[in-house]
Amino acid sequence: MDFDWHKIFFSDQEYTFFWEILFRTPIMFLAVVLVLRFTGKRGVQQLSIFEMVMIITLGSAAGDSMFYDDVGMLHALAVFALVLAVYRIIIWLITKFEWFEFLMEGKPIYIIREGKMCLDELNSKELGSDEFLGALRGQHVDQMGQVKYAVLEDTGSLSVFYYPDEEVLPGLPILPDEYESKSTIISKPGLYACSKCARTYQLEPAVDVPCEVCKNREWVAAVHRKRVS
Template sequence: MEIDWFRVFFSDQPYSFFIEIVIRTLIMFVAAVVTLRLAGKREVQQLSIFEMVMIVTLGSAAGDPMFYDDVGVLHALTVFVVVLSAYRLMILLIARSDKAEALLEGEPHYIIRDGKLCIKEMPNDELGSDEFFSQLRAQSVEHLGQLRCVILEDTGRLSVFYYSDEEVKPGLPILPDEYRKKSRTIEDSGLYACAHCGNTLQLESVARVVCDICKTEEWVKAINRRRIT
């Protein structure tokens, strides 16, 4: 099978189409910048799901007319106008309606209260425990007893509020070496934390203990070290 390298690199378009690509790309680049500027300025980490969808839509609409000769620039600009208009309408609805804001932007959820995971309040599949613990470790958190509360904001960021050193209580360790020691069997009596929800109990040596909050059976020895920053 012989490969037509000329077609691979140049397609069937005339050389003049390269100039057209340059013009198309510049037009769509400027249109994208203007549209996003009109949409408002916000950090990438603070973008809502709705805003991310808008950016992806604009990217798709901007890309095609840059090098497809059968896609007109005005068609793409029409998409830009419609998307920006829809975005402005959604912003207006969000400003006037709390229900619309919760539906389109989401709402904050408590992940931790008083050093324990809020199993019943946490949105399903929003945040895996490994990802969640890694974010806390990045903020020098060793165990959940150091935390007064943690809130998952509608942007996906975590707002963390700490206990003072005097208020730190025994909690579930989240450092990998300590967390991996979780077990279904309590070999030594002491204070233990549920590996699933962080509930702490004084336990005696026993083969099986069910957490009265989340109904799981894995436990880790609780620790109460103060937070070091």
């Protein structure tokens, strides 16, 4: 194999194209910052789907015109102006029509209501269960009996509301070591939590006991810990 090193590193550009990049890059960079400022967003921690699309589109147009000599900067800037206009129109429609908001952003859904998992929502796979447990751990929850409500917001973040200490029930432990000890074998009598829907049952030693609610057969011994944040 004989590599064409010049082509790999410089394509078919003259070395002087570096000067052009030096000129293009800061301008496009500033243009992206300005457009994002004009959207009125304060940060990018919680992006809805269409905001994400806006940023990808801007990034693509900006990036291309930084180093493709056949992409003119004014074309990229025209894309910016249009993306900004479309973004503003969508925001306006969202505030005006509720159905449009649902269409563009979805709506908040309950994952846990009154301490019980909402199975329909869980099965709809809006949120993987690993992801869900991880998000709860991020809120310093170490067992499910501490959680009264969990709502998946349209931005993808999870809002969690807790039981006061005296109302915390024994529940499914979600620290990785404990959760991974789930088993289909119940070796001693006690309170067990279903590893899928987190309902708790008093179980006697047995093998392959199906959960009454979700039919799952893996159990973890319930723990009764209060939340310490």
